[in-house]
Amino acid sequence: MMEKTLTENVLEAVKTLYGKEADPSKIQVQETRKDFRGDLTVVVFPLLRYSGKLPEQTAEELGEYIRENNAQIGNYNVIKGFLNLEISNAAILDTFNKLIKHDPGFTSADHSNDYTTLVEYSSPNTNKPLHLGHIRNNLLGYSLARILSTCGHKVYKTNIVNDRGIHICKTMLAWKLYGKGSTPAETGVKGDHFVGDYYVRFEKEYRKEINELKSQGLSQEEAAERSSLMSQARELLRKWETGDKETVDLWKRMNEWVYEGFDTTYNALGVDFDKIYFESETYKPGREIVRKGLDDGVFYKKDDGSVWVDLSSDGLDEKLLLRADGTAVYMTQDLGTAVLRYKDYTFDHQYYVVGNEQDYHFQVLKIILGKLGYEWSEGIHHFSYGMVNLPEGKMKSREGKVVDADELINTMLSTAADMSGELGKLNDYTGEEKKSVYRKIGLGALKYFILKVDPRKNMMFNPAESIDFNGNTGPFIQYSYARIKSVMRKAADMGLVPADDTDGIELNAKERSLVNILRAFDTLIISAADELNPAIIANYVYELSKEFNQFYHDFSILGEENNMVRMFRLALTEYTGKVIGKAMWLLGIDMPERM
RNA sequence: GGUUCAGUAGCUCAGCUGGAUAGAGCAACGGCCUUCUAAGCCGUAGGUCGCAGGUUCGAAUCCUGCCUGAAUCACCA
Incomplete structure (x- = not known):
């Protein structure tokens, strides 16, 4: 707001002083850097072409003009080509008084168009438990859903579970061969881990078999072809596809075990979904869509009967949509899911939270939907994020080099418990x-750690170092919040009510900068939504908390003698708490009242 | 090989629609609890912003080339 007014001031000033129409894009208003006096800075270098004068002189003239014509600006100073403007005390107070009239995170403007928006995240396979990569995915998706809903979207959170395919059949086979009828309930193993163990078992036995065959002189390919385990797994897949009762029953049973396990993990993580889709239900509609596309001439059939789409006109390759035997591939299912979802929700936007390894896939998906004539394909977005790496390198599920989600969450919780116990508060x-x-602290640490980094970037997760509760961490922010809550409780005990309108007091530097940071919150949420970047919120709330801690350290709130100042500080404290709370809510992080 | 993304302090990350002396946290070192929560605050030390050119009054930021790493270019998902 303030920035916009200033831009207009500069435009006027250039016109009045130099008689020229300035190009608005040449006017740069930014926050004044910490080590200089002032709140907002106009960079005058780009304006020299209008003034024809030296930077300092131009800045002086603009500063003088702005001070005279904008009541909100008190003082100014010029350093080189930088015009540093100080917002007047009264204007800061006025901003603050307006700010506290409503709860933070109220984003009006053109972004609240009541879009119907789907956010898909998580997308697990049912043959293994959730790991660290899923955690990043879930946290990003959940946060994005909250950010978008705050920006006025009607958001539905969805999940697509990959519950069919050869990998599930491998798991079923291993259980049949080695499971001896055991169950999660009976063994006390969490369902998803129970099933995952059989997937690992299959891979192990399969490798063993391959090695045996190779030792008999067969090549890798020949061994793979001759593998009895693999052919049994394929046989199961065939049976599943034809609806063989025994196979389908086992499939259902094992998937149920997995879902129970997933539910526990989702619950522990604090994420949820409005609707869960299953690929076993979407691959058939997908197949129909492909067949229809074939009839309409959008796709074509090769001699072997497989169906393809030619994307060379889009600068891409040919892409397989249906195998020669008519079975579905990944793309087939995703086409089916997308169309099904549009039928269900008539969405304006759909965000797929999926790793950047699938950038190409989603590019293709969107193009194909467009070719099929679905206008809503324009609203499809891939929220692409980077991988999580470990100090040893990439996570590899086949080699057991993964950070298990349940284990990680439990470690975080017990570390939080240990530390809290020691402090004894x-x-x-x-x-x-x-x-x-x-739970709030442990999860807060984990979630903040993951969300504070730019989603697009690969990130490093060092289990030992990541469990930190000091510095730029979730608990630091929670701690700042708990302090605020503590002050507010004490104030209530003393019968103090925060000022709802403050006038005529002189603000100190910390109070000024707090108000400046607070007023930036609403536009910040919008940019987080535009850029699909919760990290923007995370970095902001850290900066705000740090600033508040300095204020808290340097000045007394409840002990302040001037009552007007005391009530203002109380209001500032309360509102800061609200912003911190809302920002963390946008990240999906719960806040403790005490810690 | 083609395409895309990344390379900033010992480590993990900000900053990137060009602007002032490149910022945090961790780790190291030194201070601050008779005062609203010390999971805090303050200070010291630490950087050829991968390299080389270019555009510009001004480049970590834009362009080109190169080096390094990752992803992808599957009848896996």
Whole structure:
């Protein structure tokens, strides 16, 4: 707001002083850097072409003009070609008084068009438990859903479960061969891990078999062809596709075990979905869509009967859509899912939270939907994010080099419990209350750690170093919040009510910068949505918390003698708490009242 | 090989629609708890912003080339 007014001021100034129409894009208003006096800075270099004068002189003239014509600007100073403007005390107070009239995170403007928007995230396979990569995915998706909904979208969170395919059949086979009828309930193993173990078992036995065949002089390819385990797995897939009762029953049973396990993990992570889709239900509609596309001449059939689409006019390759035997591939299912979802929701936008390894796939998906004549394909977006790497390198599920989601969450929770126990600040809490706080802190640390990095970038996860509760971390922000809550409780005990309108007091530097940071929140949410980047929120809330901690350290709130100032500081404290709380909510992080 | 993305302090990351002396946290070192929560605050030390050119009054930021790493170019998902 303030920035916009200033841009107009500069435009006027250039016109009045130099008689020229300035190009608005040449006017740069930015926040004044910390080590200079002022709140906002106009960079005058680009304006020299209008003034024909030296930078300092131009800045002086503009500064003088702005001070006279904009009541919100108090003082200014010029350093080289930078015009640093100080917002007047009254204007800061006025901004703050307006700010606290409504809760933070109220984003009006053109972004609140009541779009119907789908956010798909998680997308697990049912043959293994969730790992760290899924955690990043889930956290990004959940946060994106909250950011978009705050921007006025009607958001539905969806999940697509890959519950069919050869990998599931391998798992079923291993269980049949080696499971001896055991179950998660009976063994006490969490369902998804139970099933995952059989997937690992299959891979192990399969490798063993291959090695045996190779030792008999067969090549890798020949061994793979001769593998009895693999052919049994394929046989199961064939049976599943033809609806063989025994196979389908087992498939259902094992998937149920997995879903129970997933539910526990989702619950522990604190994410949820409005609707879950299953690929076993979308691959058939997908196949129909491909067949129809074939009839309409959008696709073509090769001699072997497989169906393809030619994307060379889009600068891409040919892409397979249906195998020669008529079975579905990944793209087939995704076409089916997309169309099904549009039928269900008539969405304006759909965001797929999927790793950047699938950039190409989603590019193709969107183009194909467009070719099929679905106008809504324009609203399809791939929220592409980078991989999570470990100090040892890439995560590899086949080699067991993964960070298991359940294990990680549990480590975070117990570390939080240990640390809280040592500090002993919650000794009067009941066991349940303590547990709830530990959970918030442990998960807060994990979520913040992952969300604070730019989603597009690959990130490094060092299990030992990542469990930190000091510095730029979730618990640091939660701690700032808990302090605020503590102050507010004390204030209530003292019968103090925060000022709802403050006038005529002189603000100190910390108060000024806090208000400046607070007023930036709403536009920040919009840019986080535009750029699909929760990290923007994370970095912001850290900066705000840090600033508040300095303010808290340097000045007394409740002990302030001037009552007007005290009530203002209380209001500032309260509102800061609201912004911190809302920002963390946007990240999907719960906040403790005490810690 | 083609395409895309990345390379900033010992480590993990900000900054990138061009602007002031490149910022945080961790790790290291040194201070601050009779005062609203020390999971905090303050300070010291630490950087050829991968390399080389170019555009510009001004480049970590834009362009070109090169080096390094990742992803992808599957009848896997």
